Each structure stands twice: as C-alpha cells, then as structure tokens.
Amino acid sequence: MDQTSGRSTGPPARASNNVRPRVVIVGGGFAGVATAKRLRRANVDVVLIDKRNHQIFQPLLYQVATAVLAPSDIAAPLRQLTEVQPNLTVQMAEVIGIDVESRTIRAQLSDAAAFDVPFDFLVLAPGATPTYFGHDGFAENAPGLKTLSDAEVIRSKILKAYELAEVAPDSADRRRLTTFVIVGGGPTGVELAATIAQLARVTLRRDFRRIDPGQTQIVLLEGGKRILPSFDEDLASAARRQLNRLGVMVRTGAVAEAIDDRGVIVAGQLLPTATVIWAAGVAASRLSAQVGAQTDRAGRALVGLNLETSPGSGVFVIGDAASVLENGKAVPGVAQGALQQGDYVGKVIAARVAEGSEPAPFHYRDKGSMAVVGKDFALLEAPGVRMRGRLAWLVWAFIHIGFLPQLQNRLRVGVQWLWSYYTGQRGSRLITEGPSNLRRPDRLAEGPAPGSTTVGPGTRVELAAQPVERAP
Ligand SMILES: Cc1cc2nc3c(=O)[nH]c(=O)nc-3n(C[C@H](O)[C@H](O)[C@H](O)COP(=O)(O)OP(=O)(O)OC[C@H]3O[C@@H](n4cnc5c(N)ncnc54)[C@H](O)[C@@H]3O)c2cc1C
Incomplete structure (x- = not known):
C-alpha cells in the first residue's frame, strides 16, 4: 500500500523502499x-x-502498411533497454x-x-x-496510421481489396475495389499514395488473372491549397509532379465530407472506394x-x-x-x-x-525534413539545403536506416530494401485477418461450386485463368 495516497500500489514496487528520487x-x-x-x-x-511492449519507428510505418516491411523490422522491445541500464524498470x-x-x-x-x-x-x-476533427464515425471505414496494428489493418485492407476485385463480377465493383483514397496530403499521405502506386504497378503487376492492378486508381485528397504545406512550395510542386508520374491523382481543396462503406463524398459527389486511409491529422x-x-x-x-x-x-x-x-x-x-x-x-x-546548475532553456536544432515519393525520389529541406530526386532519396534511406532502434532492425531493413529495389517485390504481402473476415456475408450467401465462386445473387465467376488486357 502506498502510504501517501492510501491506494494500492502495484508494480513496479522496486523503488518503494528506495531513497533515490x-x-x-x-x-x-x-x-x-x-x-x-x-x-x-x-x-x-x-x-x-x-x-505497448515495444518502441515503433513511426517514420517507416507506411512501409509496413504497404507490405514493404514486416512489423518487427521497425520495432524493438522496450524491455531490452533494462539490459544496459541498471537504474531503469520497464512496465507495460x-x-x-x-x-x-x-x-x-x-x-x-x-x-x-x-x-x-x-x-x-x-x-x-x-x-x-x-484525429478525425469531430467526425469520429469516419474511423470505422478510414483507419489512421499510428501503431503496428493500424499498419497491419491497412495492409490487409489493401491486399484484400485486390483479392475481392479478382472475384468481383461487374466492372463497377472491380473499379471500386481497386480505387484507394488517402485523406491528407502531408508527408504520410504522400508516402502512402506513392508506395501504393508502386505496389499496384510494379509488385502486383502480373499476379492476377482477371484484373489488371496496373489500372488501380489512387486518389490523394488534401483540404488545403497544396500538398506538403510544411515544405517549400517548389519542393511540394515537384512532389506533386512525381505523384502524377506514378499515376496518383492529387486533389487539393478537396475535403472528405462523409466516409462510409460505399466510399468518400467529396464536393457532394461519391467517390466509390472500399479503401480509405486517414492521414489528415x-x-x-x-x-x-x-x-x-x-x-x-x-x-x-x-x-x-x-x-x-x-x-x-x-x-x-x-x-x-x-x-x-x-x-x-x-x-x-x-x-x-x-x-x-x-x-x-x-x-x-x-x-x-545532483543540485547542479540546470541547462539553458530548450533550443530546437532543426535538422531538416524529408519525404519520400516512391522509388528514387525524395525531398530534403534543411537550413541552407533544398534537394529533390535520387540523391535526396539516398540520403533519406541512409538516415532512416541509421535511426532505426537496433542493429538487427537496420540489417533487416537494409536487406529488404535492396531486395525490393532490384526485384520490385515486397517481403510482407500478408493478409492477417482470418478467412471469415475475408467473406462478405451479404454477397456470399451461396456456397461456391468447384472451380468457381458465387459473388452476387446468381452470379458465377470462373476462376480459371483469363488473360486481362494490360496497359502497355
Ligand atoms: C505514420 C507516421 C509517420 C511519421 N513520419 C515521420 C517522419 O518521417 N519524420 C519525423 O520526424 N517524424 C515523423 N512522424 C512523427 C513522429 O513519429 C512523432 O513526432 C514522434 O513519434 C513523437 O514522439 P513521442 O515520443 O512524442 O510520441 P510517440 O513516438 O508516439 O510515443 C508515444 C508512446 O506513448 C505510449 N502511450 C500513449 N498513451 C499511453 C498511455 N496512456 N499509457 C502508456 N503509454 C502510452 C505509446 O504506446 C507510444 O509508445 C511520423 C508519425 C507518424 C504517425
């Protein structure tokens, strides 16, 4: 019992009879x-x-959400800190x-x-x-990205959308399932949009028989006048051009007015999609x-x-x-x-x-900001330096590897990035939801016949290979 508060005192009890502050x-x-x-x-x-029992390197969370990296690549157990610091106790x-x-x-x-x-x-x-700025109901259909489980939910949603599109009977449904909307044009939104574009156009390019992932539509919505407002205007414009090259449609001055399982309402119009990702604040x-x-x-x-x-x-x-x-x-x-x-x-x-003299007031040393826009292209803005393109991307890659919490994270991420860079493949393409979550009960009322599955009432989709027309 803690004598000062009269309330029960649970772990950590080690310091209760200790005189150190x-x-x-x-x-x-x-x-x-x-x-x-x-x-x-x-x-x-x-x-x-x-x-949580781990520290997360949040700047690379978007790579877990887009199947480039596995959750453990960017996390480290907090308890390991106690091994090297005797005066530290970790409590989950x-x-x-x-x-x-x-x-x-x-x-x-x-x-x-x-x-x-x-x-x-x-x-x-x-x-x-x-934060959903007072629209907490958006969260159900538009997960935000903050934790490893958020990243896994988003990864499953993206990959599952392709699986559902592969068996969807009509083209409108296929279009909706292969449309991804990211709300928020800050660094996280930009990085997500660019990486989904690469997933669709490079990694998944030849993996489906009935759909062409190359036709994926990716829409980045930004409520303000421009994306990346914290960056210099020229750099932000270069990022927008790069997104366009990757096939991302950037819509500025576009606010998500409503979000539900049909899609997003923007300027009073429904933008049909099954996958909305919230990166707005x-x-x-x-x-x-x-x-x-x-x-x-x-x-x-x-x-x-x-x-x-x-x-x-x-x-x-x-x-x-x-x-x-x-x-x-x-x-x-x-x-x-x-x-x-x-x-x-x-x-x-x-x-x-130690009853010594305290340090001078806090002073923030601005070491610059970075955002990566797909393979080989990043922005770097630091006092006296403005850079974009491949060199900035290399600087970004080395800095991020260097700041990962443990040596094993750095080695794993380094190897994974090299592999992805040269093969276009991604190491963590896992849908971790159970099979029951993959099923849409309203649409799968009838059991599938051998070699086919029933997707809508009375609609049968042949699963045998059917070559798709691909964009050149
Ligand atoms: C997707 C994403 C991408 C980002 N990219 C970049 C980037 O590229 N560059 C950059 O500089 N910054 C980036 N940031 C911002 C950066 O990650 C944050 O500024 C930074 O993590 C803030 O550090 P913090 O220690 O204050 O909070 P956090 O790192 O968020 O740590 C807070 C900790 O508190 C714990 N916690 C919360 N509530 C409780 C509670 N009630 N009880 C016990 N524990 C609790 C959490 O589990 C967490 O471990 C990004 C952030 C996100 C979400």
Whole structure:
C-alpha cells in the first residue's frame, strides 16, 4: 500500500523502499526513451511505462502498411533497454490517470487491477493519435496510421481489396475495389499514395488473372491549397509532379465530407472506394490535459522552454503531447523534436537531482525534413539545403536506416530494401485477418461450386485463368 495516497500500489514496487528520487516516464516513444537513456548515469530510479511492449519507428510505418516491411523490422522491445541500464524498470501498462497533487499516476494492464505509481519527477510523453476533427464515425471505414496494428489493418485492407476485385463480377465493383483514397496530403499521405502506386504497378503487376492492378486508381485528397504545406512550395510542386508520374491523382481543396462503406463524398459527389486511409491529422493524448497545464486546440499541453508545466513542478510534458514555442515559432511534432526534448528533460532532472546548475532553456536544432515519393525520389529541406530526386532519396534511406532502434532492425531493413529495389517485390504481402473476415456475408450467401465462386445473387465467376488486357 502506498502510504501517501492510501491506494494500492502495484508494480513496479522496486523503488518503494528506495531513497533515490523516482522518475516516472509515461510513453516509450522517441521522447520517453531519449529521457530514459539520458538518465542512465543519474542518481535516480527510472520507471518507463508504456501500454505497448515495444518502441515503433513511426517514420517507416507506411512501409509496413504497404507490405514493404514486416512489423518487427521497425520495432524493438522496450524491455531490452533494462539490459544496459541498471537504474531503469520497464512496465507495460496503460496510464489511465494522473494525480499531480498526490504525485501518483494510475495504470492498468488489460483486465488486471489498476495500480498506482508514485513519482518525484513525471515525464509525460504519450505522443498523439489520429484525429478525425469531430467526425469520429469516419474511423470505422478510414483507419489512421499510428501503431503496428493500424499498419497491419491497412495492409490487409489493401491486399484484400485486390483479392475481392479478382472475384468481383461487374466492372463497377472491380473499379471500386481497386480505387484507394488517402485523406491528407502531408508527408504520410504522400508516402502512402506513392508506395501504393508502386505496389499496384510494379509488385502486383502480373499476379492476377482477371484484373489488371496496373489500372488501380489512387486518389490523394488534401483540404488545403497544396500538398506538403510544411515544405517549400517548389519542393511540394515537384512532389506533386512525381505523384502524377506514378499515376496518383492529387486533389487539393478537396475535403472528405462523409466516409462510409460505399466510399468518400467529396464536393457532394461519391467517390466509390472500399479503401480509405486517414492521414489528415493528429491530436495529443488526453493525458496532456491532466497535468494542470493549459492545452491548445490539438490537446497538447502548453509548456515553456524548460518543458515543465510550471517552474520547479517536476512535471514535464514532451514530444507530440506538448506545444512548445521558441521565439514565437512552434517546435514541430516530429521525431527530432521529440528526441531533443527527451534528452533535454533528462539533463534537467539529472542536474536538479545532483543540485547542479540546470541547462539553458530548450533550443530546437532543426535538422531538416524529408519525404519520400516512391522509388528514387525524395525531398530534403534543411537550413541552407533544398534537394529533390535520387540523391535526396539516398540520403533519406541512409538516415532512416541509421535511426532505426537496433542493429538487427537496420540489417533487416537494409536487406529488404535492396531486395525490393532490384526485384520490385515486397517481403510482407500478408493478409492477417482470418478467412471469415475475408467473406462478405451479404454477397456470399451461396456456397461456391468447384472451380468457381458465387459473388452476387446468381452470379458465377470462373476462376480459371483469363488473360486481362494490360496497359502497355
Ligand atoms: C505514420 C507516421 C509517420 C511519421 N513520419 C515521420 C517522419 O518521417 N519524420 C519525423 O520526424 N517524424 C515523423 N512522424 C512523427 C513522429 O513519429 C512523432 O513526432 C514522434 O513519434 C513523437 O514522439 P513521442 O515520443 O512524442 O510520441 P510517440 O513516438 O508516439 O510515443 C508515444 C508512446 O506513448 C505510449 N502511450 C500513449 N498513451 C499511453 C498511455 N496512456 N499509457 C502508456 N503509454 C502510452 C505509446 O504506446 C507510444 O509508445 C511520423 C508519425 C507518424 C504517425
């Protein structure tokens, strides 16, 4: 029992009779792990709590969603961090409440009893989740991309759409099933659209008998005036041209007004599709509102340049969960921002515990932004540098391999990329949903006859090879 709160205190119990200050880090993403690592030699006990047992390299999630990479290629178990850091305990649990007054967080793992963890310092780094801007009903038909399971759902949806198209009896249905709509023209939307185009036109080109994946329609919807608004206009225009070359239709000023299982309504018109992917925006974790700081429109806690909710509170918010202004400019919600903030907070806590002088206020070092638009083409924008094309793509590839969490991730991704580059094949073309989810009960009322399957009432589709007319 925790004497201060009177509530039961579950794992991790190791620090309860320990006199060292306890630092609780919520979230084992870029920001949280950077804080934990920076505290490696500090005289503190560090408890890192995450609802998942692994860290994800989110910049490559779209490659899992499009079957280039397998989930394990871009993830690393958080518990492995404890092997090299004796003052670190990792706990898998979802943090469900924060009580700043009693300095405890409440966490729970599945159906097990909730438990409290007292803290001396709290580092809140739970990141963000996709937001549907008040249209939460869209989520059912338009999954967002944030976790490995999201990526697997999207991958299954894309590959399943081709399987269903192969047995669809009428051309309108085939067209709908081989139309993919991505909502949001930021880097994730652009990367997804380009990679789906390559999947369709290169990888799957000769894999079907009744449909031609080369005829796939890919539509990228962006509500604003242009795609990639965070990039220089010339670079964004070059990306748009490259998308057009890949056969992606880019529609700007186009807002998804409604999304259901028939497709997307844009400008009052139905765009028929079975696959919509949401890449339009993120909102901070709801935990950001529980630490006594004001929040912005995206739910991020407003913190000053020491990243603390108030000076000396010992409660820090970092990464995508925080809104930080430096000279009136927002620190961007990107991996570099999260890494640098995590490292900075680690230094502040270490200095405070050692009663040394604290570091100067946080300063974001902009190392640039990148977006990849298919094979051999990327954009790179950094202070004093603007690049596009193959060289930028090579820089992108080396940087991303270098930042993957473990050596084995780097080796696996390197090999997989080389294989895909030269063969056009993808290593992870798996539909992981069970066969019952593949069936559409409304359409498969009758059992299939040998050699054929019944797709609509009374409609029979021969599964024997039928050459399709392919685009040259
Ligand atoms: C698809 C995608 C592509 C991206 N591409 C790029 C890119 O190319 N370049 C770039 O710089 N940035 C990119 N980003 C942004 C970048 O990934 C984020 O800015 C960065 O991950 C933020 O780090 P973080 O530590 O704040 O949050 P995250 O990395 O999201 O980590 C948050 C952690 O908190 C955990 N968590 C959340 N809630 C709880 C809870 N209640 N209890 C316990 N644990 C919890 C989560 O499981 C997660 O592990 C991309 C993001 C996405 C989603």
